[in-house]
Amino acid sequence: MRIFTDKSARVAAVFLLPGILLTGCGGGGSAGQPVPPPAPVPITFQLVFPGEASLTDADQISLVGLADASRLMSVTVKNGNSEVSATQDSAGRWRASDVPLSPGDNPLTVKLTENNGQVTELPISTVHSSPVLSNPTAVLFDALNARVLMLDPKQLLSFDLTTSELEILSATNVGIGADFGFARHFALNTDGAVLVANLRDIQRVDPTTGDRSEFITLPVGAGPISTLAVDQQLGRLFAVGFFGDLYAADLSLAPPISATTIKPLPPIGIFGSGPSDGAFVSSSDAVYAVSATTIDVSEIDAATGDSSSILLDFGGAVTPTIGVDYDNVSSQILVLGSSGAVLSLDPMTQNSSLLLSPPPTPNTPVSLRGLSIGSDKFWTVAPIPGELRSIDRTTGTQVVVASSGIGDGVAPGPMLVGRYDDTAQRFVAIADSRVIAIDPSTGSRSLLADLIDPAQPPMQSNLVLANGLVLSQGGTRAWVSDTLNQRIIEIDLNSGDISTVSGPTVGAGPLPNLISSIAVNTANSVAYVADRFSQRILRIDLVSGDRSELASLPAELLQSEIRSLVLDTTANRLLLNIAPLSPVSSVEPSIYALDLVSFQSTLLATLAAVELPRVASTAPGTSMTQMSLSADGGTLYIPVNGNADIPYASVNLGAGVAEALGTDASGTPFLVPNAIEVTSDGRVFALDSSGALLIVDPETGARSIISK
Numbered sequence: 001m002r003i004f005t006d007k008s009a010r011v012a013a014v015f016l017l018p019g020i021l022l023t024g025c026g027g028g029g030s031a032g033q034p035v036p037p038p039a040p041v042p043i044t045f046q047l048v049f050p051g052e053a054s055l056t057d058a059d060q061i062s063l064v065g066l067a068d069a070s071r072l073m074s075v076t077v078k079n080g081n082s083e084v085s086a087t088q089d090s091a092g093r094w095r096a097s098d099v100p101l102s103p104g105d106n107p108l109t110v111k112l113t114e115n116n117g118q119v120t121e122l123p124i125s126t127v128h129s130s131p132v133l134s135n136p137t138a139v140l141f142d143a144l145n146a147r148v149l150m151l152d153p154k155q156l157l158s159f160d161l162t163t164s165e166l167e168i169l170s171a172t173n174v175g176i177g178a179d180f181g182f183a184r185h186f187a188l189n190t191d192g193a194v195l196v197a198n199l200r201d202i203q204r205v206d207p208t209t210g211d212r213s214e215f216i217t218l219p220v221g222a223g224p225i226s227t228l229a230v231d232q233q234l235g236r237l238f239a240v241g242f243f244g245d246l247y248a249a250d251l252s253l254a255p256p257i258s259a260t261t262i263k264p265l266p267p268i269g270i271f272g273s274g275p276s277d278g279a280f281v282s283s284s285d286a287v288y289a290v291s292a293t294t295i296d297v298s299e300i301d302a303a304t305g306d307s308s309s310i311l312l313d314f315g316g317a318v319t320p321t322i323g324v325d326y327d328n329v330s331s332q333i334l335v336l337g338s339s340g341a342v343l344s345l346d347p348m349t350q351n352s353s354l355l356l357s358p359p360p361t362p363n364t365p366v367s368l369r370g371l372s373i374g375s376d377k378f379w380t381v382a383p384i385p386g387e388l389r390s391i392d393r394t395t396g397t398q399v400v401v402a403s404s405g406i407g408d409g410v411a412p413g414p415m416l417v418g419r420y421d422d423t424a425q426r427f428v429a430i431a432d433s434r435v436i437a438i439d440p441s442t443g444s445r446s447l448l449a450d451l452i453d454p455a456q457p458p459m460q461s462n463l464v465l466a467n468g469l470v471l472s473q474g475g476t477r478a479w480v481s482d483t484l485n486q487r488i489i490e491i492d493l494n495s496g497d498i499s500t501v502s503g504p505t506v507g508a509g510p511l512p513n514l515i516s517s518i519a520v521n522t523a524n525s526v527a528y529v530a531d532r533f534s535q536r537i538l539r540i541d542l543v544s545g546d547r548s549e550l551a552s553l554p555a556e557l558l559q560s561e562i563r564s565l566v567l568d569t570t571a572n573r574l575l576l577n578i579a580p581l582s583p584v585s586s587v588e589p590s591i592y593a594l595d596l597v598s599f600q601s602t603l604l605a606t607l608a609a610v611e612l613p614r615v616a617s618t619a620p621g622t623s624m625t626q627m628s629l630s631a632d633g634g635t636l637y638i639p640v641n642g643n644a645d646i647p648y649a650s651v652n653l654g655a656g657v658a659e660a661l662g663t664d665a666s667g668t669p670f671l672v673p674n675a676i677e678v679t680s681d682g683r684v685f686a687l688d689s690s691g692a693l694l695i696v697d698p699e700t701g702a703r704s705i706i707s708k
Contacts, residue, residue, distance in 0.1 A: 043067060043071050043112065044066075044067065047065045049063065049697040049698075050697075050704045051695050051706040052124070053125065053128070055128050055705040056127060056704040057132040058101065058129065059173070060098045060100050063110075063125070064093070064699070065124075066093055066094070069091055072092060072094075073115050074113045075094045077096040077099050078108070078109045078121075079099055079102075079108050079109075084098065103130060105128050109121055109124060110122060131166050131168045137183070138185050139151070139372060139379060139388065140186065140187070140188060140372050141373065142188065145207075150388065151184070151185070151186050154179070154183065155174075156183070157169060175206070175209055176212070177213050180198060182198055185227055187229065188230060195215060195228065196212075200222060201217055202215050202216035202217075202228070214256045215255045216237060216258075217256055217259065218247055219259065222241055223245050225242075227239075228240075229280050231281040231302070235250065236248055236281075239259060240289055243266050245265045245266070245305075246300055246305040248302065262304065280325050282326040282347065285303065286299050286301060287299075288324050288347075296311045297309070297310045297333060297335060312335060313352065321336070323370045323371030324336070325371050325373050331347075331348075334371060335371075336378070339358035341357060342371075356391065376392065376394070377392055378393060389401065406707055407443020407445060409436075409444040409446050410434070410446060410447050418469065418675060419470070421471050422679050422680055422681070423474055423475040426438060428448065428469065428475075428493070435447075436448060440693075449493070476493055477490060477492060477493060478493055479520050481515040481529060485504075486503055486513075487502060488518065488529070488542070501545050502546075503545070510536075510549055512538055513531055514531065515532070516531070518530075521567060525543050526540065527540040527542055528540070528550065528565060530564065532562055536549055537551050537594060553592075554601055559582070559585040560579060560580060561579050562578060563577040563579050564577045564627050569633075571633060572596045572597060573594060574594040574596065575592070575594075575604070575627070575629065575636060576591065576592040577591060577627060578592055579641065588607070589611045589641070590604075591603075591604045591605045591658075608658075610640050610643065628675075628676050628677045628684075629678070630678050636651040636653055640660075646663060647686075648660075648676055648686060650698070661684075661698070662701015662703065666700065675687040684697075693706055
């Protein structure tokens with residue numbers, strides 16, 4: 001099913017019906033004809049939130065808009081037989097709260113009543129309400145119930161292989177019990193229940209009711225849970241920690257069950273690394289796990305916790321390894337590679353063979369995660385586009401059987417950075433070393449430029465670490481900061497031409513070590529970049545490419561990093577997002593201002609109210625974030641790092657107050673917030689790490705998908 005996406009803020013001229021025709025003689029009419037009344041002046045109407053077409057997993061939604069305050073008496077939003085009266089202020093901003101939604105399409109209409117009694121109704125938005133697979137982190141094949149279970153950080157979903165229906169089994173509003181903290185891994189219990197791991201505890205989810213209950217607790221100080229494995233034959237659960245620690249629990253005991261430490265956390269765990277996906281138990285009493293950064297399989301002794309490595313030797317077919325399962329029938333380990341290849345590994349001889357060849361290389365590489373065995377297929381997910389895939393065990397054919405995709409055109413790929421262009425009414429994003437445009441009226445995606453330069457070595461042409469994108473005023477040019485290669489690239493969005501305007505071979509002056517953010521003053525052809533770890537701000541002349549050090553942060557911020565910056569032209573200053581360099585740093589996450597005349601820096605606000613300290617983070621964060629400033633320079637919108645319950649925040653720069661912009665219950669869950677953008681008309685757009693483009697209510701933080 002296709003969901004049409006949000007157009008730029010709809011400004012509808014609502015024309016009043018003609019008044020009563022005046023009849024009679026005289027009055028200047030031609031040939032005795034009655035003189036018509038003057039044409040009525042239309043009342044203007046603007047929808048701010050949601051989009052004209054949006055996708056949400058909520059059963060209600062609030063609407064926000066603007067209208068002519070001098071003429072508007074009341075606003076009512078209708079969905080079928082339901083009507084919700086809106087509140088409004090003296091500026092004409094109105095809000096209809098908690099408009100009920102039914103599953104499927106909800107065509108919403110608005111009724112405007114003017115002071116003269118004139119009533120006008122018009123359609124304003126179609127909101128589709130259904131489960132949303134936003135950021136899948138794990139997948140399991142439930143052969144007994146002919147379904148595939150999928151895990152988002154905040155919800156457990158089921159895809160029925162018979163009916164092809166996607167439904168939420170457990171979430172904040174489905175089932176009772178403590179909410180998922182940040183769910184990344186799960187396993188099937190011996191009784192058919194689903195065991196879901198947060199970072200440091202395991203819940204039991206009733207697959208019928210969705211109820212959640214405390215089930216297994218890990219010892220104090222246990223490392224974040226990296227993978228789960230259930231020994232179905234002996235009724236044991238194993239949890240592998242991120243730092244290589246191993247824990248076991250007897251599933252026959254009455255909950256809550258305390259897990260036993262088999263292999264404790266290493267003394268210096270902060271430098272460790274562990275399995276990132278899939279741990280499975282074999283009949284030989286071993287746990288097998290893989291890491292997304294290696295080409296080997298870890299074999300962990302379930303009795304001692306000792307581990308050894310079994311190397312796979314098939315090069316690109318398995319680099320990196322991202323899924324593993326154990327076939328108890330053939331006593332073989334099955335490994336999924338990022339290319340889509342499946343290998344068979346004999347744990348006794350340690351010999352591996354290619355079971356299924358990788359499919360032909362697609363134009364856009366797709367990262368797959370997880371592997372489960374079905375009767376004739378393997379099952380896996382592509383977390384970035386949000387796809388469920390089957391792999392035929394005989395032919396190796398891959399088929400997308402469930403997708404959260406909206407819109408057509410080029411595949412979105414992992415969107416790294418993006419900007420909304422009000423002039424061209426499109427969203428421009430960097431995706432897989434390409435520049436693509438998303439038409440918010442249809443959700444379709446088109447290729448603007450390919451950033452891969454065939455004349456350059458792969459590392460120099462690769463823009464996977466592109467983390468800054470700035471559009472010119474008319475939307476005809478874009479500037480991209482290439483973190484890895486210390487350069488700034490300019491793109492002509494009409495012709496697709498690409499050129500390096502500053503870098504190691506272009507321009508003179510100090511080079512940044514690691515660019516974390518870029519801001520451009522298009523009027524003066526000047527760019528400002530933040531050097532992430534050196535606490536430097538560099539000024540770049542976009543005509544000559546020359547670079548100069550503008551300023552360094554004060555001494556008290558030496559143990560910090562600059563996540564991002566934004567140019568405030570109203571006050572001629574740069575706004576800096578400062579973060580502690582390490583968990584032991586005394587620097588608080590905060591917003592600083594750097595005056596571009598005096599070059600003095602001033603603390604504007606701390607982020608302690610919204611952002612967790614690094615040692616207490618409940619979710620993986622992104623250390624480089626794209627901020628956005630409101631048109632009046634009064635409010636800064638930022639992605640929040642490390643707090644799974646607060647994806648975004650707004651900072652009142654005058655008052656120095658940071659507040660959460662919504663919570664985890666405000667809409668589609670986020671895995672890692674990517675970027676946020678506020679347009680000149682006050683609409684707020686957010687980009688998720690999965691490539692979803694969302695529109696956000698700036699007052700409540702409610703959000704809905706308009707393209708993915």
